Amino acid sequence: MKTIKVLGTGCANCRNTLKLIESAARAKGVEVVLEKIEDLKLIMSYGVMSTPGVVIDGKVVHAGGVPARAKVESWL
Numbered sequence: 001m002k003t004i005k006v007l008g009t010g011c012a013n014c015r016n017t018l019k020l021i022e023s024a025a026r027a028k029g030v031e032v033v034l035e036k037i038e039d040l041k042l043i044m045s046y047g048v049m050s051t052p053g054v055v056i057d058g059k060v061v062h063a064g065g066v067p068a069r070a071k072v073e074s075w076l
Helices: 014-027 040-045 069-075
Strands: 002-007 034-038 053-056 059-063
Touching: 002 014, 014 034, 014 069
Parallel strands: 002 034
Antiparallel strands: 002 053, 053 059
16 A cells, blocks of 8 residues: 655645545555645655655655646555
8 A cells, every 4th residue: 555645735736636646546446545734844854846746655746836647556
């Protein structure tokens, strides 16, 4: 089971990224633990300067803008 964190302050792109990851995981039958991180200091501790950011198992895999569905599926 993958732990996926979506980093962002709650903007539309951050919410859409969270929904996209949920949808892709459900479609592939992959169980994930999703966390939404909104604390600015914590977001910056990952080195993410533009949101949304996506962290999988402790590694930043995306920052800035909603990722493409194909990219999300490759993470799963």
